[in-house]
Amino acid sequence: MTFNFSMNMGIKDTIISKMNKLGQERKPFLFFIDYKGEKGEVIPLDTLDEEEVCYYFNTKTNIEKPNAVFVPLLQAYPLDYELYKQKFDQVMDQIQKGNTYLINLTVSTPITLEGSLKDVFFASKAKYKLWIKEQMVCFSPETFVQIKDNRIYSYPMKGTIDASLPQADQLLLQDPKETAEHYTIVDLIRNDLNRVAKNVRVDRFRYLDQLKTSKGELLQMSSQISGALSEGWQDSLGDLFNQLLPAGSITGSPKEKTVQIIEAVEGYPRNYYTGVCGLFDGTTLDSAVMIRFIEQVDKQFFYKSGGGITFASVGEKEYEEILQKIYIPL
Numbered sequence: 001m002t003f004n005f006s007m008n009m010g011i012k013d014t015i016i017s018k019m020n021k022l023g024q025e026r027k028p029f030l031f032f033i034d035y036k037g038e039k040g041e042v043i044p045l046d047t048l049d050e051e052e053v054c055y056y057f058n059t060k061t062n063i064e065k066p067n068a069v070f071v072p073l074l075q076a077y078p079l080d081y082e083l084y085k086q087k088f089d090q091v092m093d094q095i096q097k098g099n100t101y102l103i104n105l106t107v108s109t110p111i112t113l114e115g116s117l118k119d120v121f122f123a124s125k126a127k128y129k130l131w132i133k134e135q136m137v138c139f140s141p142e143t144f145v146q147i148k149d150n151r152i153y154s155y156p157m158k159g160t161i162d163a164s165l166p167q168a169d170q171l172l173l174q175d176p177k178e179t180a181e182h183y184t185i186v187d188l189i190r191n192d193l194n195r196v197a198k199n200v201r202v203d204r205f206r207y208l209d210q211l212k213t214s215k216g217e218l219l220q221m222s223s224q225i226s227g228a229l230s231e232g233w234q235d236s237l238g239d240l241f242n243q244l245l246p247a248g249s250i251t252g253s254p255k256e257k258t259v260q261i262i263e264a265v266e267g268y269p270r271n272y273y274t275g276v277c278g279l280f281d282g283t284t285l286d287s288a289v290m291i292r293f294i295e296q297v298d299k300q301f302f303y304k305s306g307g308g309i310t311f312a313s314v315g316e317k318e319y320e321e322i323l324q325k326i327y328i329p330l
Contacts (some may be wrong), residue, residue, distance in 0.1 A: 012242075018042040019238030023280065026234060030055055032130060032277035032290070035270040037245040054121055056129040057279045057286050066186040069122045072115025074294075076303060076326045079107060081319050088315045090265045095311050100261055102184040103252035105324055106306025108268045112293070113301045120294060125212065125329050128288035130277045139329055140288045141211060141220065144247055144276045150229050152197050156189045156249045158182045158308055159206075159221030160321060168219050169208055177312035178221065182206055184310070186223050188248040188255065195243045197227025214327060237280065247289045250274035252308070271295065273304040290330070292328045 015033060020043055022029045030048060032289035043053065045062070054063045087105060094100050094243065113120070121131035124139035131137045143155040159178040161168050172178055186202060193200045204224040211218045252258035273295065278287025295302045305325040307318050 011102050012038050015040050016238030016242050018090055019241065019280075020236055022239035024232040026282045028282045029280050030278075031280075032132075032272065032275065033245065034243070034272045034275040035250070035321055037242065037275075040272075040275070052133050054118070054129075054131040055277075055279065056121075056126075057288070058127055060279060060281070060286075061234060065122055070119045071330065072113055072119045072328065074114070074301075074303065074326070074328065075112045075314050076323070077110045077112075078323055078326070079109070081316075084319050084322075085315050087265050087267070088309065088313075088318060091261065091309050092311075092313070093186055094261050096311070100258045101253050102181055102188075103258050103261060103311065104250045104274075104306050105209055105262070105309050105318070106250075106270065106274065106304060108273075108295075108302045108304050109322075109326055111294070111301050111303045111326070117294060117296060117301075120328055123328065123330060124293065128277070130288075130290070134296055136293065138272075138273055138276050138277065138288075138290045138293045140291050140293075141209070141329070142249065142289040142291055144246065144278065144287040144289045145285070147229065147233065148283075149232055150233065151226055152193060152229050152233075153203075153224060153226045154183075154189050154193060155222050156185045157220050157222045158185045158249065160307075160324070162324070163210055163217035163219045170222060172208065172219055173206065177310055177314075180310045180312055181201050181308045182221055182223070184253050185249055185308070186225065188253045189225050192248050192255075193225060193227045196240050197229050199226065200227035218324075234280075237285070241276070245276065247274065247276060250289060250291065250306070270304065274306075292325070292327075297308070 011304050028045040031042045050063045117137040120137045126139035128140045142157045158181045161172040190200055196242045202225050209220045273293045274291050276287050293304045303326045305322045307321040
């Protein structure tokens with residue numbers, strides 16, 4: 001099976017209807033949808049070819065890990081700070097005009113990779129991993145939504161710091177910029193869930209996870225938000241995702257205007273980076289935001305990374321953050 005990643009506006013309706021149909025049949029499937037929600041694949045698990053697609057979602061996988069794993073190395077060739085600063089300044093101008101309050105600004109960084117995308121899939125450690133032959137590999141720590149027992153959950157992640165810094169946890173929790181960013185994204189995700197669920201609430205607010213990376217350990221700030229779904233939610237899975245995409249954590253607030261600003265400023269196609277992927281097992285659903293992402297174009301590799309910008313952001317620190325996020329979690 002060869003996947004065609006070219007833009008086709010007709011694919012969106014196909015994705016929605018296929019997710020709805022398989023959900024109604026309670027038939028397990030894997031799906032991945034691009035950032036714009038305009039292209040993707042919905043694949044019944046009984047037809048999935050492990051030579052073309054491999055997944056690992058919270059211990060559920062279609063492939064056994066080999067006994068010997070090659071650990072790939074990457075070398076990044078990031079854009080100059082001055083070029084990043086031009087994009088950053090455009091975003092800050094939009095914030096000052098009140099057109100956006102939080103915007104996720106991302107870049108595409110050329111890298112060389114010692115090894116293959118499949119080597120990265122096996123070597124990386126993450127809650128969610130997806131490999132598509134000669135196209136991409138994703139090793140994401142971020143849940144998009146989980147659905148179980150007629151309840152939908154989301155876990156937005158905003159706020160990162162080097163865990164080796166003295167009192168790193170307090171530095172992160174007390175940082176005005178990170179605090180503003182996290183409050184904004186929690187409010188945005190809560191509003192998004194209100195589109196599809198009732199009695200939406202914040203269950204846990206600003207808790208920290210420690211992530212091990214090839215560059216050391218990071219602390220990541222998250223919150224848990226949930227809401228109640230009606231019985232039979234499986235029958236309209238495609239419509240549900242259509243209401244929620246694109247993911248709020250990788251766009252910003254207000255979402256519609258911020259997406260327009262992203263389109264004007266970033267200057268490159270995100271494609272499947274910051275899209276979503278997931279697994280429906282016939283009863284429950286688990287999905288991820290596709291961050292921590294390497295894309296292959298012909299023989300060239302690109303690592304895509306970004307960070308949230310608010311009124312309190314500083315260009316140098318944001319530039320350092322996008323470089324810090326170019327890593328393979330080992």
